[in-house]
Amino acid sequence: QRYSLALESQAPPVQAVRPVLFLRPDELATARNLLTLRGLSRPIALHPFATHLAKTLAPQAWRDLVQHLQATGHAVVIVGRAATPLFPEAPFDLTNMTDLRTTAALVAQCRALVSGDSGPMHIATAVGTPCIALFGPTTQEWGFYPSGPHDRIVRAQCPDAPCSLHGQGTCTRGHACMMSISVHEIMDALHALPET
Template sequence: MFRASALGDVTLTTGVLSWWHQTREARFTVITRSNLAPLLAGHPAVDEVIGITQDEIDGHDWWRKSRRIAADCTGMGFIDLHRSLRSLALKLRWEGLVRSYPKFGITRRLYNRMPLGVLERRLTALNVPQRYALALDSTPPPASELRPVIHLSQQEIASGRQHLAHIGLSRPFVALHPFATHPDKAWPMGYWLSLIPLIERQGLDWVIVGKNPDHLQALDDPRNLTGRTALRETCAVLAQARALVTSDSGPMHLATAVGTPVVALFGPTAKVWGFYPSGPYDTVLEREMSCRPCSLHGTTRCKRGRECLTSIEPDEVALRLFETLERAGG
């Protein structure tokens, strides 16, 4: 199976692999980016992960690298859950059965220009894991059967608890992820800082997780874990949290994958693309605006000052968070 690209994309394959393992007794060799390989550690359906570096997949040598991978996997089928020029190089080299999934790329681009009802209905009928599943299944399984799953060991969970105790966290807490790969998808930083006291007034503590320290260097607090946890350590921390508040991001899917409820803030992107949290208590806050969604990945320039995000006030997020915690029994 091949899926590279971003953290959330690979995380969303984990539930599909579990589904195929349960329903077909299938086992997999996964080809993905080396830095994302830890997502698949301990997965019962994964026998091997072939890691590829960013330079390898983006460089001119990818044609030769793909030939070596195909040769090493002789006799296996190939499931393309990426659908890109990179995966095409592998497919052209592959000698076994090749399957891929309906990416709805043309439909997404048409909808981005002309948000017609017929296009919206086609896109919202299936989320991304359901689309992945159609690479092998003739009909889409229920979305609830395909939720992403990260398999943490008991040692990793215990280590996560020790890490939180070390920074003085003793009360129930909420995790905050204020970042996004594309900055225009991120809720304004001042709003996050305003949300923190609203959380504390409810007797809850908080931690900040993520990799981008640019906007939080001034927040000198041991609960600011920005850049201080590796990928699976972040998962272990999220597994202890009562909920995660985040933008449309990879950690949004990590939280779902460890069973932690999510409150996600969507601005330039939207649920219609199919990349949304799918846990039983997960919720998305977004504004109905004629200009949304304005891009596939949140990269277009905005003439309205990102009103889709700035109009979502901290009080509203706090209320949705506390409602989510109550529904989840937290």
């Protein structure tokens, strides 16, 4: 929206400038095959990684979320890149196994994506998959947020948040903002999504 102000005196509605990512049929087929081989149909994608660690939940919180999702009958797939996968032995953990476009094709075939304020959050919007975006040290008011019609933001309940434009720097509170986001808040946001 802000970039369009260079051409117009008033920002267009967010729907008019929402990103769109076009995927080729072969990319979608590859992603479908990856899911089918793992027995997954319309899973919830999780992207538990971030360039700036302050912008993601602690690994145990992601493990708790996976456990809760699976216990309530939801299929899960992990996407993204990281030095250490969270579930290295699990068939649903595709960490480091896909390139960016295949990741986008995977997200396009998921019921939703849960992610911190990161690139895959924007990919979900661009492919039309609802995103549950977790915001702690950053804020949507600074311009980085998912803009899809069914996207939801779960915001940290921390008096110091937001504290950083991109989540960089050290936190004197031990990442209390992201630690304040509960699995139940994320589940509530997922349950508020329309059935697809």
